[in-house]
Amino acid sequence: MLSLTLERQSWAHRIPVGWKLATLFALTFVTFPLDSIAPIVAGLALVLLGWTSLGRAGFQASLRALRPVLWFVVIILVYHIFVGRLHQGAVIVLKMLLLFGFANFVTMTSRxxxxxxxxxxxxxxxxxxxxxxxxxxxxxxxxxxxxxxxxxxxxxxxxxxxxxxxxxxxxxxxxxxxxxxxxxxxxxxxxxxxxxxxxx
Structure with a gap:
């Protein structure tokens, strides 16, 4: 799932890798207890903005990196729809996309x-x-x-x-x-x- 380092330099490449990994850790710590969709969607929107800031090549590479996750997304959603817990399934799926998306952003912008x-x-x-x-x-x-x-x-x-x-x-x-x-x-x-x- 993780992409290779993006060759085109961006503003995110200038941020020390330690700060980016610390942010990923903090985001994971804060996201897991959430049970509301709104803050997760807001975080996902920020990740999408980060992808966009990397240019067209970076955005497309980020989307490609999430393809393997889509199978898990479909399975989780189908299961939760079947058991009547769509909200819980949506929260889990959005958390996955947020954390995997940001992790991919970190690896793409770090040597x-x-x-x-x-x-x-x-x-x-x-x-x-x-x-x-x-x-x-x-x-x-x-x-x-x-x-x-x-x-x-x-x-x-x-x-x-x-x-x-x-x-x-x-x-x-x-x-x-x-x-x-x-x-x-x-x-x-x-x-x-x-x-x-x-x-x-």
């Missing part, structure tokens, strides 16, 4: 190296127990970097399946997607070893 540096600083006390924070930061960065890549690859596999069959791809693309992910992991591991790995 991966800055996020790694922040994680290393926050986890630096782990050195005292023999855990190098650089390894955790690298794992964190790889997850952010490869999540949208795997999403795009899954979409391409589904399109290739549809071009060859009238039936839905469904779980049939899971195996080739898993093999592709393992191949990427192997190539990344080889590249890290070729560069000396992670130094303590």
């Amino acid at each position: 991966l190296s800055d996020m790694m540096d922040l994680v290393i600083r926050l986890l630096s006390p782990l050195r005292r127990v023999g855990i190098p924070p650089e390894r955790i930061a690298l794992a964190f960065a790889l997850v952010i970097r490869f999540t949208p890549v795997l999403g795009q690859r899954g979409a391409r596999l589904a399109e290739a399946w549809r071009a060859r069959s009238a039936r839905r791809a469904g779980p049939r693309i899971i195996a080739p997607l898993a093999v592709s992910a393992l191949d990427d992991a192997d190539q990344v591991a080889e590249a890290l070893r070729a560069r000396g790995g992670l130094r303590e």
Whole structure:
């Protein structure tokens, strides 16, 4: 779901990544107890304004990043309609869109190296127990970097399946997607070893 860093610089790129992640944490903390739609919609409107400020490319990339979430939105809404709790379902869905939308805004406007540096600083006390924070930061960065890549690859596999069959791809693309992910992991591991790995 998370997009890659937006190449075009914007005002949000100049905000330190620590402040943006702290805002995301605070927004999550404030949003979860809410049971009213109005403040959540207001927050979602601010997120949409933030997307718009990134230009057309940034807005379109943000919309694409939310596509996987739409399946959960539909399932949650259908379930709550079935049990007669539409208001509760609408609140949950709007919270999801708000938090995922802002999280995507943060990743799009933050350099991966800055996020790694922040994680290393926050986890630096782990050195005292023999855990190098650089390894955790690298794992964190790889997850952010490869999540949208795997999403795009899954979409391409589904399109290739549809071009060859009238039936839905469904779980049939899971195996080739898993093999592709393992191949990427192997190539990344080889590249890290070729560069000396992670130094303590």
